[in-house]
Amino acid sequence: xxxxxxxxxxxxxxxxxxxxxxxxxxxxxxxxxxxxxxxxxxxxxxxxxxxxxxxxxxxxxxxxxxxxxxxxxxxxxxxxxxxxxxxxxxxxxxxxxxxxxxxxxxxxxxxxxxxxxxxxxxxxxxxxxxxxxxxxxxxxxxxxxxxxxxxxxxxxxxxxxxxxxxxxxxxxxxxxxxxxxxxxxxxxxxxxxxxxxxxxxxx
Amino acid sequence: xxxxxxxxxxxxxxxxxxxxxxxxxxxxxxxxxxxxxxxxxxxxxxxxxxxxxxxxxxxxxxxxxxxxxxxxxxxxxxxxxxxxxxxxxxxxxxxxxxxxxxxxxxxxxxxxxxxxxxxxxxxxxxxxxxxxxxxxxxxxxxxxxxxxxxxxxxxxxxxxxxxxxxxxxxxxxxxxxxxxxxxxxxxxxxxxxxxxxxxxxxxxxxxxxxxxxxxxxxxxxxxxxxxxxxxxxxxxxxxxxxxxxxxxxxxxxxxxxxxxxxxxxxxxxxxxxxxxxxxxxxxxxxxxxxxxxxxxxxxxxxxxxxxxxxxxxxxxxxxxxxxxxxxxxxxxxxxxxxxxxxxxxxxxxxxxxxxxxxxxxxxxxxxxxxxxxxxxxxxxxxxxxxxxxxxxxxxxxxxxxxxxxxxxxxxxxxxxxxxxxxxxxxxxxxxxxxxxxxxxxxxxxxxxxxxxxxxxxxxxxxxxxxxxxxxxxxxxxxxxxxxxxxxxxxxxxxxxxxxxxxxxxxxxxxxxxxxxxxxxxxxxxxxxxxxxxxxxxxxxxxxxxxxxxxxxxxxxxxxxxxxxxxxxxxxxxxxxxxxxxxxxxxxxxxxxxxxxxxxxxxxxxxxxxxxxxxxxxxxxxxxxxxxxxxxxxxxxxxxxxxxxxxxxxxxxxxxxxxxxxxxxxxxxxxxxxxxxxxxxxxxxxx
Numbered sequence: 001x002x003x004x005x006x007x008x009x010x011x012x013x014x015x016x017x018x019x020x021x022x023x024x025x026x027x028x029x030x031x032x033x034x035x036x037x038x039x040x041x042x043x044x045x046x047x048x049x050x051x052x053x054x055x056x057x058x059x060x061x062x063x064x065x066x067x068x069x070x071x072x073x074x075x076x077x078x079x080x081x082x083x084x085x086x087x088x089x090x091x092x093x094x095x096x097x098x099x100x101x102x103x104x105x106x107x108x109x110x111x112x113x114x115x116x117x118x119x120x121x122x123x124x125x126x127x128x129x130x131x132x133x134x135x136x137x138x139x140x141x142x143x144x145x146x147x148x149x150x151x152x153x154x155x156x157x158x159x160x161x162x163x164x165x166x167x168x169x170x171x172x173x174x175x176x177x178x179x180x181x182x183x184x185x186x187x188x189x190x191x192x193x194x195x196x197x198x199x200x201x202x203x
Numbered sequence: 204x205x206x207x208x209x210x211x212x213x214x215x216x217x218x219x220x221x222x223x224x225x226x227x228x229x230x231x232x233x234x235x236x237x238x239x240x241x242x243x244x245x246x247x248x249x250x251x252x253x254x255x256x257x258x259x260x261x262x263x264x265x266x267x268x269x270x271x272x273x274x275x276x277x278x279x280x281x282x283x284x285x286x287x288x289x290x291x292x293x294x295x296x297x298x299x300x301x302x303x304x305x306x307x308x309x310x311x312x313x314x315x316x317x318x319x320x321x322x323x324x325x326x327x328x329x330x331x332x333x334x335x336x337x338x339x340x341x342x343x344x345x346x347x348x349x350x351x352x353x354x355x356x357x358x359x360x361x362x363x364x365x366x367x368x369x370x371x372x373x374x375x376x377x378x379x380x381x382x383x384x385x386x387x388x389x390x391x392x393x394x395x396x397x398x399x400x401x402x403x404x405x406x407x408x409x410x411x412x413x414x415x416x417x418x419x420x421x422x423x424x425x426x427x428x429x430x431x432x433x434x435x436x437x438x439x440x441x442x443x444x445x446x447x448x449x450x451x452x453x454x455x456x457x458x459x460x461x462x463x464x465x466x467x468x469x470x471x472x473x474x475x476x477x478x479x480x481x482x483x484x485x486x487x488x489x490x491x492x493x494x495x496x497x498x499x500x501x502x503x504x505x506x507x508x509x510x511x512x513x514x515x516x517x518x519x520x521x522x523x524x525x526x527x528x529x530x531x532x533x534x535x536x537x538x539x540x541x542x543x544x545x546x547x548x549x550x551x552x553x554x555x556x557x558x559x560x561x562x563x564x565x566x567x568x569x570x571x572x573x574x575x576x577x578x579x580x581x582x583x584x585x586x587x588x589x590x591x592x593x594x595x596x597x598x599x600x601x602x603x604x605x606x607x608x609x610x611x612x613x614x615x616x617x618x619x620x621x622x623x624x625x626x627x628x629x630x631x632x633x634x635x636x637x638x639x640x641x642x643x644x645x646x647x648x649x650x651x652x653x654x655x656x657x658x659x660x661x662x663x664x665x666x667x668x669x670x671x672x673x674x675x676x677x678x679x680x681x682x683x684x685x686x687x688x689x690x691x692x693x694x695x696x697x698x699x700x701x702x703x704x705x706x707x708x709x710x711x712x713x714x715x716x717x718x719x720x721x722x723x724x725x726x727x728x729x730x731x732x733x734x735x736x737x738x739x740x741x742x743x744x745x746x747x748x749x750x751x752x753x754x755x756x757x758x759x760x761x762x763x764x765x766x767x768x769x770x771x772x773x774x775x776x777x778x779x780x781x782x783x784x785x786x787x788x789x790x791x792x793x794x795x796x797x798x799x800x801x802x803x804x805x806x807x808x809x810x811x812x813x814x815x816x817x818x819x820x821x822x823x824x825x826x827x828x829x830x831x832x833x834x835x836x837x838x839x840x841x842x843x844x845x846x847x848x849x850x851x852x853x854x855x856x857x858x859x860x861x862x863x864x865x866x867x868x869x870x871x872x873x874x875x876x877x878x879x880x881x882x883x884x885x886x887x888x889x
Contacts, residue, residue, distance in 0.1 A: 014682070016682040016713060016717065017685070019710060020683075020689065020707070020714070023707055024688050027688075027689040027696070083681070085673060085675070085681075106677040106680060107684035108685075
């Protein structure tokens with residue numbers, strides 16, 4: 001299940017390991033990009049496509065675990081598969097807690113690596129899907145007038161038009177018009193749909 | 204009587220002359236009164252010579268004191284002048300003695316002997332009843348000598364002379380007695396005045412209080428010092444008629460009475476301590492002694508020495524002593540003082556607690572039997588003997604750690620300082636002894652903790668080393684595995700991508716080469732760090748390693764034995780690396796025996812010199828031994844039979860030993876188990 005639109009980033013200071021892993025991924029149909037250090041990776045231009053990171057723990061300079069922390073801080077939620085020469089338990093616990101997909105001890109088999117990669121990409125796809133959905137809703141929300149936002153916020157709490165009209169100091173006929181427009185602009189099929197959208201938008 | 208009728212007139216004249224002579228003789232003793240014997244003899248001889256017309260007369264007087272006899276001789280004046288040689292009285296005496304014999308009592312009344320060609324009639328007579336005063340000898344050439352009247356005169360003269368001489372002798376004796384008495388009296392007088400002056404001087408010198416007394420208890424006279432001592436005035440003494448009992452506190456009266464009775468019985472009272480009242484009622488401590496002037500007299504003299512100063516000094520001394528005592532008693536160390544005979548002379552409270560003997564029990568005991576364990580006693584006694592002989596002692600004046608003996612027989616470690624002190628001619632030895640059982644225990648605990656820490660460190664170092672080796676080696680292994688997989692994948696793809704497959708195969712070769720480089724580098728690393736080479740006692744290195752790993756070994760139920768040769772030559776090497784080798788061999792041996800049940804687990808470390816200039820060390824176990832099929836690969840890197848092993852231990856160990864110019868090999872132990880040997884060359888030029 002290779003997806004040419006996906007990219008696997010490989011960071012290892014050992015070029016032989018880096019190249020071998022990248023070649024193995026290529027042979028399995030993945031696109032791989034290699035980096036010799038964390039800094040190199042951070043400074044690179046990366047396309048906005050589903051991706052994951054194969055990261056060596058024992059990197060010179062910024063270590064793999066340090067990079068994981070840095071990425072999380074910067075809001076880059078890229079799933080990580082760690083590689084290590086000699087993994088110990090505290091290290092792997094820390095990595096997994098911080099959201100690592102897998103912690104592989106060198107040398108590792110092809111299947112272990114590929115299944116970890118697939119899992120990572122799947123997770124990234126999910127994240128991306130959610131992130132784009134939320135982006136669309138934000139776009140729709142931006143088309144509402146301030147009055148329509150007020151009405152939206154009150155509608156999703158389950159209040160009746162009459163109640164909303166009382167709170168906003170207008171008639172229930174006016175509210176009914178606003179409500180129809182909100183439903184249309186947000187692309188909601190039902191009140192339930194609108195409530196779900198409001199939750200995602202944290203209204 | 205042969206009287207001739209014609210001679211009657213002559214005879215009468217002769218008789219008349221005789222009577223006259225006799226009267227003269229009878230008058231002689233009165234003349235002689237108070238005369239010396241020689242004066243008596245002198246007049247006697249003159250009288251006889253004249254009266255009897257003798258040719259010679261000789262007298263010999265015995266000296267009453269047994270000294271030289273007084274001899275005197277007179278010759279007729281005609282003979283005296285004629286004589287060419289005038290014989291000495293002694294010569295005459297000798298001649299008479301020869302003629303008459305030695306015993307005057309046996310003398311004949313008359314003899315005739317020729318003297319200078321003429322016969323002489325000689326008549327000897329004794330002086331005194333038995334001739335005890337002397338002898339008188341009269342001689343005359345006349346043939347009729349002595350006539351009857353002449354013999355009468357001679358005997359009367361002898362008699363008178365005897366009386367006179369006895370008187371003279373008596374007088375002389377009386378004189379001598381008087382003289383002697385006078386002399387004695389003079390001496391006595393002189394001595395008395397001298398003694399008195401001396402006593403006076405002694406009293407007036409005021410070196411100490413002196414007073415004279417009588418048996419009634421009166422103080423008759425006292426010197427200044429005494430008055431100062433009791434602070435009474437001379438006028439008090441004179442007016443009050445002071446009694447010594449007035450000066451004496453009640454409780455000292457009985458002692459005074461004893462002294463008085465001593466004086467009465469023996470004439471003196473030995474000095475004793477007492478107190479007198481001063482005029483102001485305070486008391487003064489004194490030392491008094493007394494003596495009677497005369498044997499039966501009632502007067503005497505006494506001295507009183509003021510002991511106030513001494514008492515102060517004694518009190519000060521006692522205070523100092525008490526302070527010293529309390530310091531010694533409150534000391535946290537046991538203080539034991541021993542004399543040169545080895546007897547305990549002091550023993551403080553802490554000593555009581557430390558050793559379990561109370562002070563009264565300990566004093567007078569021999570120190571060697573009390574606190575010194577049996578195996579140190581000989582050394583102690585020799586040391587003491589040596590010190591007393593040479594003044595040198597190896598354990599003196601410094602802090603040493605040694606074992607002491609408690610009363611219950613328990614031995615315990617102490618810190619000991621012995622200080623010799625010379626007091627007069629005698630040595631004493633003060634020992635300060637501190638029970639360091641707790642400190643030892645703490646040290647032991649600390650050492651154990653340190654050993655544990657060192658062990659942990661060592662193990663961690665080994666662990667880190669293993670980790671770093673693992674990382675280093677796992678890198679190329681990861682590359683090999685990944686490239687192997689991709690190579691297969693490229694070959695299996697449709698169509699097979701041979702170029703990609705070859706590239707993958709190239710990387711595999713490259714990675715494998717890298718791996719072998721890493722191993723070589725690790726081994727080289729050990730070779731390179733061998734540069735810290737110092738001469739080492741291999742037994743020390745073994746002992747240090749045992750202190751690191753011994754606990755671990757024993758925890759695994761393994762008994763650890765050593766058989767270390769003494770006086771091994773030094774080897775040149777790196778202490779830590781050699782420790783690592785020994786540690787590695789010990790751990791391997793221990794782990795090899797982990798599965799041994801129902802049989803002893805014994806680890807034996809041995810050192811011995813080889814005949815070929817090497818020190819041999821062997822580490823033997825009683826485990827299952829080395830599987831013959833593993834023998835070839837035993838020292839190869841990454842060869843291991845242990846689940847947790849990385850297979851570097853023996854490889855590294857061999858690298859270390861070879862870097863030291865030595866050899867490491869394995870063999871079978873008898874009756875079972877394995878033994879690893881290594882040999883290191885001696886340091887050749889020391």
